[in-house]
Amino acid sequence: xxxxxxxxxxxxxxxxxxxxxxxxxxxxxxxxxxxxxxxxxxxxxxxxxxxxxxxxxxxxxxxxxxxxxxxxxxxxxxxxxxxxxxxxxxxxxxxxxxxxxxxxxxxxxxxxxxxxxxxxxxxxxxxxxxxxxxxxxxxxxxxxxxxxxxxxxxxxxxxxxxxxxxxxxxxxxxxxxxxxxxxxxxxxxxxxxxxxxxxxxxxxxxxxxxxxxxxxxxxxxxxxxxxxxxxxxxxxxxxxxxxxxxxxxxxxxxxxxxxxxxxxxxxxxxxxxxxxxxxxxxxxxxxxxxxxxxxxxxxxxxxxxxxxxxxxxxxxxxxxxxxxxxxxxxxxxxxxxxxxxxxxxxxxxxxxxxxxxxxxxxxxxxxxxxxxxx
Ligand code: AMP
Numbered sequence: 379x380x381x382x383x384x385x386x387x388x389x390x391x392x393x394x395x396x397x398x399x400x401x402x403x404x405x406x407x408x409x410x411x412x413x414x415x416x417x418x419x420x421x422x423x424x425x426x427x428x429x430x431x432x433x434x435x436x437x438x439x440x441x442x443x444x445x446x447x448x449x450x451x452x453x454x455x456x457x458x459x460x461x462x463x464x465x466x467x468x469x470x471x472x473x474x475x476x477x478x479x480x481x482x483x484x485x486x487x488x489x490x491x492x493x494x495x496x497x498x499x500x501x502x503x504x505x506x507x508x509x510x511x512x513x514x515x516x517x518x519x520x521x522x523x524x525x526x527x528x529x530x531x532x533x534x535x536x537x538x539x540x541x542x543x544x545x546x547x548x549x550x551x552x553x554x555x556x557x558x559x560x561x562x563x564x565x566x567x568x569x570x571x572x573x574x575x576x577x578x579x580x581x582x583x584x585x586x587x588x589x590x591x592x593x594x595x596x597x598x599x600x601x602x603x604x605x606x607x608x609x610x611x612x613x614x615x616x617x618x619x620x621x622x623x624x625x626x627x628x629x630x631x632x633x634x635x636x637x638x639x640x641x642x643x644x645x646x647x648x649x650x651x652x653x654x655x656x657x658x659x660x661x662x663x664x665x666x667x668x669x670x671x672x673x674x675x676x677x678x679x680x681x682x683x684x685x686x687x688x689x690x691x692x693x694x695x696x697x698x699x700x701x702x703x704x705x706x707x708x709x710x711x712x713x714x715x716x717x718x719x720x721x722x723x724x725x726x727x728x729x730x731x732x733x734x735x736x737x738x739x740x741x742x743x744x745x746x747x748x749x750x751x752x
Pocket of ligand 1: 498521532534558559560561562563566589592643644
């Protein structure tokens with residue numbers, strides 16, 4: 379059943395992903411109701427309704443569910459009891475099972491491997507003896523990670539020597555942890571994939587992601603890599619969506635190994651920073667695809683009309699450039715409406731489009747990102 383224009387979509391989480399989802403929903407004639415612990419955040423600024431309450435406030439979650447027609451997320455770490463409550467009251471897409479898998483790196487890796495999808499080698503770590511055994515099994519270097527609540531490189535430590543293990547084990551919480559073999563990757567890529575209520579699956583082109591200080595800096599769309607590799611990445615993302623019986627949108631992050639293999643690092647069951655380029659380069663963006671999937675609308679092909687480079691604007695240094703960005707011809711600016719530019723905080727992004735098939739090489743990209751205005 380599809381939602382009629384005028385219906386209200388409930389979005390859990392109040393950040394920029396919710397903001398851009400709500401803007402896409404508005405174009406389809408829907409209103410959004412944002413549930414977030416923070417008042418006046420990026421999503422609430424552009425939504426008709428807001429609830430300001432903690433994710434553990436069951437009375438507020440119940441009232442929210444009663445006020446909306448369908449519920450989705452831009453923030454996936456909602457405690458399980460709250461999700462169960464929401465699912466009893468309204469359709470929730472993606473469902474609690476998918477959120478449970480993506481909230482927990484151990485469940486996530488087990489799910490991926492069971493689906494025949496390769497990941498970095500990994501071992502669950504429950505105590506220090508277990509860590510020593512995991513180091514023996516995987517060798518060094520390796521990456522020790524929390525299994526829950528990690529993002530943008532938080533909740534992880536690189537182990538280069540056996541001596542690093544004790545301090546890293548003590549520093550990381552909550553337990554359990556997971557030790558992953560270090561992947562000497564040639565590139566990091568991702569694919570945004572959506573699955574509709576009718577089982578239609580569409581995947582955007584694989585993109586390359588480059589990070590600065592563990593935070594996404596640039597996305598190149600499409601990834602400048604061999605076509606067969608990009609197709610394989612798309613096939614992996616489709617398999618993930620199908621095996622999870624997803625209704626909604628998810629991002630699949632992968633490493634391209636030195637030998638041209640693909641290893642899935644993470645899945646995120648929501649719009650993703652590496653999909654922001656689709657707003658400007660695709661007839662139907664990741665946000666519209668997300669809203670269409672949760673509203674039961676048909677999913678159009680995830681095609682692009684242009685190649686694109688997306689640059690994140692992080693913290694006060696990048697935001698100091700905002701006037702210049704606005705004055706540089708060809709840059710498409712996106713501001714998230716956050717009041718305060720704290721270091722490391724994603725404040726906005728800009729996109730530069732190139733003719734389809736015309737993404738330039740490294741010098742051209744650098745040139746395309748140069749600010750000339752102001
Ligand atoms: P994550 O929190 O899992 O998304 O990891 C954040 C970043 O750390 C990734 O985007 C990679 O750049 C790096 N990273 C994570 N896991 C590994 C690994 N097993 N080997 C090498 N680099 C990694």
